[in-house]
Amino acid sequence: MLPMLSEFLLTEMNRLGAQDALPLHRQLYEALRRAMLDGKLGAGERLPSSRDLAQDLGLSRNTVVAAINQLSVEGYLASRVGSGTYVNESVPRALPGRATRRPGAPGGNGSVPTGRLSTRGLALSTTFCATELEVQPFTPGIADFSAFPLTLWQRLQNKHWRMTYPDMLDYNDSGGYAPLRRAIADYLRVFRSVQLDADQVIVTTGTQQSLELCARLLADHGDTVWVEDPAYWGAVKAFMATGLAIHPVPVDDEGIHPGTADDAHPPKLIYLTPSHQYPTGAVMSLPRRHQLLSTARAHGAWVLEDDYDSEYRFSGPPISSLEGLDNDGRVFYMGTFSKVLYPGIKLGYLIAPRPLAAAFKQAHYDLNRPGQMPLQAALAEFIEMGHFSSALRRARQNYGERRAALLDALKPVLAPGTEGPFISGAEQGLHLCLRLPATVDDAALAQRIAQQGLTVRPLSAYCLARHDLKGLVIGYGYAPLREIQRCGPVLAAAVRQALGTLPAEH
Ligand SMILES: Cc1ncc(COP(=O)(O)O)c(C=O)c1O
Known part of the structure; x- marks a missing residue:
């Protein structure tokens, strides 16, 4: 290997080891990422073989392979059959234009200066950025907001602003406006077979915030999260942002399908879209759901169920939530109002297992300072009066x-x-x-x-x-x-x- 590169990697690893006590594979991952982002390993350049890297750095081959796999998953490296592993041509990628970016859209293009961002900041702003897509027929992930009853919504909002009292303008530490939490709980109990009471509902600014909250409170930096492969990029980014090691697990016609090789990467979190896998649409079969829950139990892992579009079921038998099968209190269920109302409303919900609900509300309050009570009140009435249905x-x-x-x-x-x-x-x-x-x-x-x-x-x-x-x-x-x-x-x-x-x- 290039002596300068190995020297750089060792120095970085020493620094990271001393500073953050990260495991070795994570240190190497961070050091290689820094080498790429700093241009020490240029786009298109071939990486030394895992054997050479292991030898030069005095590491086991497994440690090197784990770091390389993670970088491949995150789009930094690409393998070419028979000829090794290369730095992706698109590293670093720059931010695309804002106007047409959509969540869930992979790719990234354009070019903006990245300045003096942290390693994580660089990764977040240069990889997996949404492409600059024209919003036109067949663009996925976009609902038709022209059908939203805007006049009625304006009337309700005006009414609740008129009725607002000073407390409604403050931060809120109870997990959200109580009547909205009750309305969400009623809906989920009846239509999604979620087992809950309103105290377990935490109103968030959407699934993205629900995921970040779970990642922060349930896992530590460097812990592993299993994600479906193929995956929803919004979730991958939330896990990157919280410093988790992302382990992809393939999806087949019955949903996520972990094998024995995956058990070698024990998860702290398992992220799933079981009702309509994003993007293949696979529905997780009942045997697979039971299997997954027992795998999670065996690993002591939490399951994050993203139920992002179950409101729109057109054919086939109704699919209940995975949470409804959980006797163990290990599934966090999350939903969003982005698809039925409009994404800019920035409202979603996280259902925490009963014993953890109070801790989640407390941390949500301290980390995110939630508010928007008049908006939540208008939404509660929108649901209660049957307008949502x-x-x-x-x-x-x-x-x-x-x-x-x-x-x-x-x-x-x-x-x-x-x-x-x-x-x-x-x-x-x-x-x-x-x-x-x-x-x-x-x-x-x-x-x-x-x-x-x-x-x-x-x-x-x-x-x-x-x-x-x-x-x-x-x-x-x-x-x-x-x-x-x-x-x-x-x-x-x-x-x-x-x-x-x-x-x-x-
Ligand atoms: C799989 C998946 N989850 C969640 C969301 C929505 O998340 P949010 O509530 O953050 O808008 C989307 C939006 O496209 C999605 O595709």
Whole structure:
């Protein structure tokens, strides 16, 4: 290995070991990351083999492999079969423009100076940044906010501002406005089979804050979190921000599927989207749910259940929450108002197991200084008066029609029962996944589709450590029905062309 590089890595590791008492693999991970961000290991440069690194640094090979795996998961390194591991061309990546960034969108482009950020700050602002996406037909993750009953909402907000008394303007230490917590508890008990009372509800600014709170209070710096592979980037970023070691566990048709190799990375946290895996849409089967809960029990791990879009279930049997099966008090359940109301409302909820609810409220108060009581009061009334249910009913109807039109348009490209394209995850939510044969370059296909004024995302871009999944993540929430009817065949033609079943001029 280059003597200068090994010297740098050893110096950094010594510093980190003395300063933070991090385990060796974490020290090496931080040191390699710093080397890349400082340009000591340039984009495209080949990393010394794990054997050489281990020898030069006096470490075990397992320690080196653990650090390299983590950096690969986070997008710093890429492996090329037969030729080693390289620094990704996109390190460091710069922030994209703000206007069109969407959570959950992988990638990143553009260029801004990163200044004198911390190592963590650099990583957070330069990797896994949302791409600069046009919001246009099929962009996943976007609901149609034009249907939101704005006038009614304004009236309710005005009413609650008029009724506001000084206490309502203060920070709130009770986990949120009591009638809102009661309304959320009633909804979850009936519709999601969550076992709870209102005291366990903590109103947050959304899933992102719920995840950060769990990561901070349930795990220590360097602890391992299992995440689904492919994954929701918002969650990955929350775990990066809190200094956790991210261990990807593959997902199949029945949800996350940990094997014995994963047990070698014992988790403190397991993050899941069991009702509609993001982004494949897999529904976690009942046997898998029981298995997962007993794996969590065996490891003494907490389970973080992100139930982000269960309000929109279109077909198949109703899916209850994983929390409902938990007899052990180890599942933290979280939901959001981003999808049914609008993302800018910045309201979601975390359900903490009963024995931990008070500690979570206390820490939430001290870390986040929650407030927004008049907004929470307006939302409580919105739910209590049945407006939430009506908005949901209307939205379900609208999205259901759009989903049906998209499924219709995609029919000609499907080849069920073969290696050919099939659809996963269409039973629920605002997106589906068109799965493609592993030989298809889904990123190139998504780019070609973008030239037609449509936005889909390649499934491979959500993968952390695996290379076998190809497909397109397609949203039907944003565009009106007639747009989906018009653009669906264009999308289908582009897919068929990529699969070689349609001449280029079609
Ligand atoms: C898997 C998943 N979880 C949660 C969210 C929403 O989180 P928030 O409440 O932070 O808006 C999204 C939004 O796209 C998502 O895709």
